[in-house]
Amino acid sequence: MSSVKNIKPTVCQPGDEGPITVSISRKVKLGSEAKYENWVSGVINAASSYPGHLGTNVLRPSQATNHEYVIIYRFDNYANCQHWEQSTTRSEWLAKLENLVEGEAVTKRGTGLEFWFDLPELPTQKHPSPHKMAMILIIVVYVLVAAINVVFAPILEPMPFWLKTLTIVVAQVLLMTYVVMPRVTRLLKSWLYR
Known part of the structure; x- marks a missing residue:
């Protein structure tokens, strides 16, 4: 018989949750890699002008990334991350992706230490204690x-x-x-x- 842990969520005030890390994985259509690289440079430049942006990393396709591009960006808090994600600027950049990628993007979010413990082969919701x-x-x-x-x-x-x-x-x-x-x-x- 397996035991079920009763996990209580941590409740905090907006702004107290600490930095937000978001990773987005996408499969780029064959032959569209150069255009996607240009798109990545542009969207990173756009995001960096938003308040609270802490930086962006790009992982290029490899066995470790399941042969997908992974963009990892960080904001200092949830509100600033939402400001970027709900912006017209980001929507305009996402619209430019239509002919460059295939399938749906896979998005993961972390608000703390779990970013350092992320393993691609494990479910998004699974984190160590x-x-x-x-x-x-x-x-x-x-x-x-x-x-x-x-x-x-x-x-x-x-x-x-x-x-x-x-x-x-x-x-x-x-x-x-x-x-x-x-x-x-x-x-x-x-x-x-x-």
């Missing part, structure tokens, strides 16, 4: 910050405090997002998603 995510992130952040401080000590030492801190934070976030967390999540998948 918050205490497991927090435990892994504490360990990973500690190890990365310690390693960056040790390895780059000669370079960091003469820097002013604010620049040293900024350098460590940028290096740590980039390493976590693109190198460490995808590998850690795959390595600990059976424990994280149990």
Whole structure:
């Protein structure tokens, strides 16, 4: 007999939910890749002019993305994300996609730590428990910050405090997002998603 957990949703005031991460996967029609790349540049430029935009990443087709393009964009809160998503500007850009893509787009949203624990092969709604995510992130952040401080000590030492801190934070976030967390999540998948 399986047990069902009673999960209570977290309720917060608008603006208190933290950053919103949205990923959109699309299959591009064969031969339309160059036009789609131009479209991506244009839509990213348009989105970046909206309040709260924190950046956009593009994953090009590969085995890891199921041979689809994936656009990942972030906004500082839900209201600003909605402002972009419901804008006339975005609607105009989406209208330009009609002859470039096939099938429906797959959209995933995250409002916190789960972005670092996303695995493409798992259902969108499936995320590790918050205490497991927090435990892994504490360990990973500690190890990365310690390693960056040790390895780059000669370079960091003469820097002013604010620049040293900024350098460590940028290096740590980039390493976590693109190198460490995808590998850690795959390595600990059976424990994280149990």
